[in-house]
Amino acid sequence: MKYQAPRGTHDQIPPGSVAWKRLQTVADRVFPLYGMLPLETPVFEHTDLFTRSLGEETDIVSKEMYTFQDRKGRSLTLRPEGTASAVRAYLQGRLGEQGFDRFYYFGPMFRYERPQAGRTRQFYQIGVELFGDAGPSSDVEVIESLHRFCHELGLRGLVVQLNSVGCPECRGRYVATLKSQLAGCTDDLCELCRHRLNRNPLRILDCKKAACRERYQSLPLLTSHLCGPCQEHFQGVQAGLTSMEVPFRLEPWLVRGLDYYTRTAFEVTSEHLGAQDALGGGGRYDLLVEQFGGPPTPAVGFAAGVERLLMVLEKTAPEPASPHERSVYAAALGDRAAAEVMGLSRRLRDAGIPCLVDTGPGSLKKKLKLSSKLGCRATLIVGDDEVEARRVLVKDMGTGEQELIDLEGVVNCLKEKA
């Protein structure tokens, strides 16, 4: 074959594309339950939008962005995440002024990384963003919507990992103590952590190396350094989750990678995913809207990885039914039958019954084989005899039983069986 999809990209093709579409259908049902409305933004934006909101020091900005110049020399970037675009669209469309302040989105994101299990260069996220409410109930709604969505998809046993990263004031004070406490023992830290200590001190808490983790055991927790209002908010989120029966676990070391997060940070992981185990995550970003030049507007949201959700589903959920389980296979034998079958298929579709028409030259054996392989629930057999008698032979592909039905009665017969 001459061409293949670029590195780190994938087609969504049958049979997997059926589950892919189903996930979108579930999303379209679940998120509107929270008053969230669909939001779609361009897949590319001005590069500044991302560098300024995510933070120059983050991995995404420093080494993972698909940045290019257009023909007029403007620097554009394929979006690596959805929140920055959502905030931009929220402000540009003056949505807040119209009372639109909760949204959900589904679409591709792009990061230039080395592909591996659960990581591709183009991947899809489904996410929500809530604007304008500073109170903990928004955090709870966002987290509960993610939990409900996963549950509706068929994922079980997921636990939300929860933390608070405070606000600039209390986090700043905490980072200062962190630095002073570690200043004397930088030699004990891994190379990466020494680097982090200067660039992005909070991230050292996230270090996976056993030696570092042990060293950090004795450090004070960020959550015990929260200022009064942040502490109160954090408590409120926990109380809300408890009363909404969303299972969560406090994870004091959880630090989200992007600069814009304030207060609530959370993540959902799965043990079925290997090294890339994050299914979704999010948090509060109370300062981002203002930073973009909008009015002070608190906000909270999450993003989940579509491919990863489906990977876990595939490993844990029962085998999905055939994509054609509701369909009927209409097999015509001969030209006269073909005309009859075409008319019949129209009436079936009018009645909402999916119908695969086969008026080709193959033998009945071949047609039945295909019907069986595709998993159709029934095969309608129409040959010269049936045309003559104004009847259709309806064969149930599960039981093998077949029955001659009046042409006029076929639709009703199949409706009853469905």
Next chain:
RNA sequence: GCGGGUGUAGCUCAGCUGGUUAGAGCACUGGAUUGUGAUUCCAGGGGUCGCGGGUUCGAGUCCCGUCAUCCGCCCCA
């Protein structure tokens, strides 16, 4: 960005230290059944051995490069 594994039929893979026409299972096509699938039996089609170069009398097999993929690190969805 770093380290390692793999690439042979549509799919899953076998192919010993280099040696003649590269195999199996499943799938596909045809037949036993000229109108009956998911079980059986028989026959058949299908391969630039990822791609490019090198070593050799000879390369699927060895070497180099390249592309893709997988696993780990980093990070995240």
